[in-house]
Each structure stands twice: as C-alpha cells, then as structure tokens.
Amino acid sequence: MKICHVTPHLPPDQGANALLPAELGRWAAARGDQVRFLSLAPAQGRAASDDLPGPVRRLPRRDRASGLGGVLRIDAWRHSKAISAALDATAHDADVLHLHSNGLIVEVAAAWARHRRRPFVLTLYGTEIWHYRPRWPIDPFTRAFRGASEVIFYSARLLARAKELGLDRPGLSVIYPAVGPAFQPRDEATRQAWRAALGIGEPLVVLNVKRLHELAGQKFLIDAFARATRGREDVRLVICGTGPLRPDLERQARDAGIESRVTFTGLISNEEVARHAAVADLFVLPSLLEALPTVAVEALASGTPVVSADHPGGVELNELFGDDVLVVPRGNTDLLARAIVEALQQPQRASPSSIELVNRRFGPAAVESAYSAVYQRAKGAGQRPEGRPQSKGKG
Numbered sequence: 321m322k323i324c325h326v327t328p329h330l331p332p333d334q335g336a337n338a339l340l341p342a343e344l345g346r347w348a349a350a351r352g353d354q355v356r357f358l359s360l361a362p363a364q365g366r367a368a369s370d371d372l373p374g375p376v377r378r379l380p381r382r383d384r385a386s387g388l389g390g391v392l393r394i395d396a397w398r399h400s401k402a403i404s405a406a407l408d409a410t411a412h413d414a415d416v417l418h419l420h421s422n423g424l425i426v427e428v429a430a431a432w433a434r435h436r437r438r439p440f441v442l443t444l445y446g447t448e449i450w451h452y453r454p455r456w457p458i459d460p461f462t463r464a465f466r467g468a469s470e471v472i473f474y475s476a477r478l479l480a481r482a483k484e485l486g487l488d489r490p491g492l493s494v495i496y497p498a499v500g501p502a503f504q505p506r507d508e509a510t511r512q513a514w515r516a517a518l519g520i521g522e523p524l525v526v527l528n529v530k531r532l533h534e535l536a537g538q539k540f541l542i543d544a545f546a547r548a549t550r551g552r553e554d555v556r557l558v559i560c561g562t563g564p565l566r567p568d569l570e571r572q573a574r575d576a577g578i579e580s581r582v583t584f585t586g587l588i589s590n591e592e593v594a595r596h597a598a599v600a601d602l603f604v605l606p607s608l609l610e611a612l613p614t615v616a617v618e619a620l621a622s623g624t625p626v627v628s629a630d631h632p633g634g635v636e637l638n639e640l641f642g643d644d645v646l647v648v649p650r651g652n653t654d655l656l657a658r659a660i661v662e663a664l665q666q667p668q669r670a671s672p673s674s675i676e677l678v679n680r681r682f683g684p685a686a687v688e689s690a691y692s693a694v695y696q697r698a699k700g701a702g703q704r705p706e707g708r709p710q711s712k713g714k715g
Contacts, residue, residue, distance in 0.1 A: 321699060322354045324411040326429040327420035330359040330376065332369060334531070334587070336445045336474065336497060336614060337421040342372055343498060344418070347688040348695075349373035358403075358410045360425060377410050379403060382424065396424060403428040414438065416698045419468070422448040422461050430464030439698040442468040443495075446611030449473075449482050462487070469698035472691075475612035477632040495694075497614045498687040499678055502594035505623035505669070515599040522556040522581070524664055527600035527624070529593055529615040530607065532563030537606035537629060537651070539565075539572060544606075544656035546576040548664070555581065555664060558596055562587040597622040601667040602660065607631055608650055620644060621678040623669040627659045640681075644674045 325345060329338035345355040355374035360381050362368050370376040382399045403425050411417055417433050417440035419426045426442075433440040442464060454462055465471060470491040473479040479494055506514070515525070526545060530536040538559060549555045559569070559582070566584060573582040585592070593615075597603070603619035603626045610633030616626045620641060628634030629650040637645040646663070648655045680686060 321348075321695060322356075322413055322415045323348055323418060323695060324356045324358065324414040324416075325418045325420065326358045326407075326411075326425060328360050328423045328425050329363065329421075330357060330368075330370070330372070330378075332367070333363050337443075340443065340497060341418070341420055343684075344688075344691055345373050347684070347691075351692070356410050356414070358406055358425070358429070375410070377406055379406055379425070399424060400428050404432055407432045411438070416441065416469075416695050418443070418695075419464065421445055422464075427460035427464055430467055431460065434463075434467050439469045439701055440467075441470045441472065441694055441698050443472045443474070444478065444482070445474045446478060446609070449478050449485070449487070450609060450611075452482075452485050452487070465489070469701050470694050472694065473611075475633060475636050477636045478611045481632070493694075495687060495690045496612060496682050497617070498684045499614065499618050499621045499682040500590065500594075500684065502591055503597055503618040503621040505621075505675060506598040511599050514595045518595060518599065520556055520558070520583075520599065522554050524555040524667065525596075525600045525602075526555060526557045526660065526664075527560070527596055527603050527619065528558070528605065529560040529596070529603075529618075530605070531561050532559070532565040532569060534565065535608045536561075536563075537608050538569055540606040540629075540651060540653050540656060541604055542569060542572050542576060542578070542582070543653045544604075544660055545582075546573075546578050547653070547657040548660035549578070549581070553581070557582045558585065558600070559583070560585045560588055560593055560596060593618070594622065597624055600624045602627060602663045604656070604660065605629065605634065606650070606656060607634075610634060612636065616645070617678060617682050620670050620674050621682070623675065625663065625668060625670050627656070627663060629656075640677065641670075641674045644670045 325341040327337055327341045329335050331338055331342055348355050357376040359378050361378050379402055382395055419429050419440055419442045465487055472493055472495050476494050528541055545557045573579045597619045603624050605613055605616050605628045607629055610631045613633045619626055626645045628647055630647045634647050638647045646659055648659050
C-alpha cells in the first residue's frame with residue numbers, strides 16, 4: 321500500500337500531530353508499505369532532520385499578507401497553489417492519504433483528494449475541535465471532516481465534543497496515542513541509579529513534561545509545589561520542556577524561594593523523558609486544556625501515578641485508570657498543593673492493572689493494528705466505483 325501523510329508538523333516539532341505521523345510511517349514501512357510525507361518547514365526556526373521512512377517534502381510556512389492583500393487572502397491563494405502542486409508530485413499514486421489536524425495544508429489536501437476521488441482519513445488531536453468555529457458559507461475544515469473515509473479522534477471526550485458541535489457522521493472512532501517501550505516500570509535499584517545519573521540528590525521527585533506555555537499551567541504547579549514542600553528539602557520538582565514562558569517560570573521559582581529545588585531541563589530526548597518518568601514519584605499535569613495527554617500515560621506506563629487538572633483529558637484518564645489519576649480543579653492551587661502533599665506522604669507506584677491497560681490500549685502494537693485496519697478500509701472504499709460504498713442487496 322502507498323500512504324501519504326499530510327501534516328502541518330513533523331519532527332523536530334514535538335506536537336502529537338508531528339510525532340504520530342512519523343511513528344505511523346515507521347510502522348507502515350516495516351510492514352512493507354511505501355510511505356511519503358508532505359509537511360511544512362519546522363516551527364520556531366528549528367533545523368529539519370528528516371529521519372523518516374520515506375521521502376519528505378516540506379513547504380515554507382505561510383507569511384500572512386497585510387493590508388489589501390490580507391483582506392483578499394492572496395497569501396492563502398498562493399500557498400494553496402503551492403500545496404496542490406506539492407500533492408501532485410507527492411501523492412499522485414497514493415492509495416490512501418492520511419491528513420493530520422487542521423490548517424490550510426489539510427484543507428487543501430482534502431479538496432485535492434476529493435477532486436481526484438482519492439480516499440483520505442483524518443486524525444484530530446484537540447485544537448481543531450476545542451476551537452471549532454465554522455466559517456460560512458463554506459467551511460473547508462467541515463468539508464474535510466465530512467469527506468474523509470474515516471475520522472479518528474485522539475480521545476473519547478474529543479469525539480463527544482465534536483458530536484455536541486454537530487460534527488457527527490458515520491466512520492468516527494477513537495484511537496489512543498501510542499506509548500513507546502522506553503516507558504515501563506523499573507526496579508528500585510534502577511530508579512536510584514538513574515536518579516543519581518540525572519543529578520537528582522533528593523529522594524522524592526515531582527515531574528512535569530510539557531511545553532512551557534500558558535495553557536500548560538506550570539505557574540500553578542510552581543506555586544502549589546512551593547506550598548506543598550514548605551520546610552522540606554527532600555523533594556525536587558523537574559519540569560521538562562521548552563517554550564516562551566521559561567524566564568517567567570524561573571523568576572516565579574526564584575521569588576517563591578524554591579529555585580534550588582526546581583530543575584528546568586529544556587527540550588530533551590524521548591529516552592531522557594522516559595528516565596525522568598521512571599524516577600519520578602508523582603507526575604503533575606496542571607494544564608488548562610488537554611484532549612489526551614500522552615505524557616501522563618507515559619508516566620503511568622513507567623509506574624508513576626498522576627495528579628491532573630480536570631481538563632477533558634485528565635477526566636478521561638481518571639475514568640480509565642481510577643485512583644492512579646487524581647483530578648483537581650483547573651487553576652486551583654490550594655487543592656493542587658494538597659494533592660501533592662497527600663501523594664508524597666506515602667508514595668505509591670501505579671497499579672499493575674493500570675500498566676496492563678496502558679499496554680492493551682496504548683501499546684504500539686495495538687495502535688498500529690487499529691490504524692492498519694483504517695487504511696485497509698479506506699483503500700477498499702477507494703477502489704469501488706467513484707469511492708462509493710457497495711450497495712446492499714434486499715432481503
């Protein structure tokens with residue numbers, strides 16, 4: 321099978337809509353499928369390193385025009401033409417297109433596929449639905465949603481929200497993100513050795529892994545950590561990730577008098593994240609909005625329990641994993657601090673049933689199998705006359 325992934329992001333970008341296409345491509349190539357990628361230049365000026373299992377074509381990110389050009393959307397028209405030409409070169413013989421997230425590149429790809437009667441599937445990660453506002457009289461994203469062979473959601477609550485917004489149709493499903501094999505429980509001797517190798521001297525570790533952004537809520541975590549560990553020197557807070565808020569967060573830690581017990585690692589490799597997840601005693605995710613926080617599931621896979629804000633992703637994880645995911649109200653520093661205190665009084669590891677559930681629902685084999693079935697169904701639909709489903713006989 322020939323599969324073309326179309327996504328606004330690929331590594332080195334770190335978003336889910338960058339990591340999943342790369343992962344799916346590797347799995348497909350290992351099955352013997354041919355894979356190609358169409359994406360945009362890396363965000364934030366990072367250098368592209370296309371260590372992917374197939375040709376990658378990247379387009380420049382759009383410079384939005386100002387003045388009359390912006391009103392007439394001349395920049396969008398030009399960029400649409402460039403995307404369409406790139407699709408002609410990249411996806412002309414694809415059996416299935418897999419579109420990720422939203423934006424102009426996805427909207428153009430959906431129209432391109434419909435015009436050529438090529439089947440495409442669409443995976444939605446969160447922002448497309450949380451911020452959905454149809455544009456009248458014609459909304460390209462809604463047309464892409466309606467025209468896809470199947471639409472896959474990153475979480476059940478994201479799918480439910482789409483239905484609330486009137487985005488209901490046949491062929492909707494949930495496929496959770498994959499958690500890699502690097503995230504697994506480690507024995508106490510390994511945890512102690514890794515803690516020392518990471519330069520962590522304290523016996524207890526609170527961990528957060530997320531881009532340093534307003535929606536990630538690290539400011540609530542720093543405040544809550546300062547309250548929860550007042551008078552203690554045996555707990556370290558480790559925040560993994562990069563982003564525009566780092567100077568502000570460092571200043572906040574300094575003003576709270578906990579600067580010496582807070583580590584900002586910056587952007588680190590997945591292997592380093594896995595080590596931090598294993599040595600941590602508690603993972604805290606105070607985000608204001610999440611569809612399905614993979615980083616929290618990675619912590620659970622490593623045996624580390626989670627305290628999450630009550631965003632939709634946190635609520636869904638609590639429904640799945642029970643007591644191993646404690647949920648507190650978003651932005652409530654007092655209750656977050658209390659949850660941290662209680663979790664650190666008698667540190668516990670995640671239950672065997674939680675780890676088994678991660679393997680069963682979030683394991684690479686399960687996710688690969690689910691998407692492989694989606695591709696096969698889409699390809700089969702595309703091979704029928706004009707991509708229409710076979711008619712059912714009477715009786």
